[in-house]
Amino acid sequence: MVDHQIIDVRDTPLSAEDLAALHANLREQRLFRQEQLQQLSSAAPTRADAFLDRRAAAQVEVRVKLAASARMVLADVEAALARMDLGCYGKCHLCRKPIARERLMIVPQARYCTRCQQVRETGR
Numbered sequence: 001m002v003d004h005q006i007i008d009v010r011d012t013p014l015s016a017e018d019l020a021a022l023h024a025n026l027r028e029q030r031l032f033r034q035e036q037l038q039q040l041s042s043a044a045p046t047r048a049d050a051f052l053d054r055r056a057a058a059q060v061e062v063r064v065k066l067a068a069s070a071r072m073v074l075a076d077v078e079a080a081l082a083r084m085d086l087g088c089y090g091k092c093h094l095c096r097k098p099i100a101r102e103r104l105m106i107v108p109q110a111r112y113c114t115r116c117q118q119v120r121e122t123g124r
Contacts, residue, residue: 014090024041026077029069029109033074042066058061073109080109092116 014022027103040063083089090099092113112120 013098014104018101018105019084019089022089022104023081023109026081026084028080029077030074030081033070033077035068037067037074040070076109079111094119 080089089103090101093095093111094116095113097113099110103110103114110117
């Protein structure tokens with residue numbers, strides 16, 4: 001039986017070169033986020049200092065938010081690297097269809113295809 005499904009060029013599997021480039025990108029992102037978290041934790045004023053100075057309090061708040069954001073991105077990057085190791089990288093977590101190569105090149109840690117990401121963001 002012949003499958004007459006139309007295949008979108010953007011949905012073609014990633015080449016070995018694509019995967020290698022994405023893997024290198026993710027490793028660089030992981031290293032950057034690890035270093036960022038280390039810098040944020042080592043140079044942060046203590047909360048006791050923050051009570052004494054409003055500026056220090058603002059700095060603590062910014063550092064806490066930056067660290068939280070860096071931890072979230074680091075978790076996403078680690079998850080993408082794990083998916084690569086498991087051989088399931090590049091498939092949408094919702095619809096299970098391939099994530100477009102162009103999307104992965106921009107957001108290599110993407111878990112969802114563009115359509116499913118939009119659905120998640122709009123809450124439909």
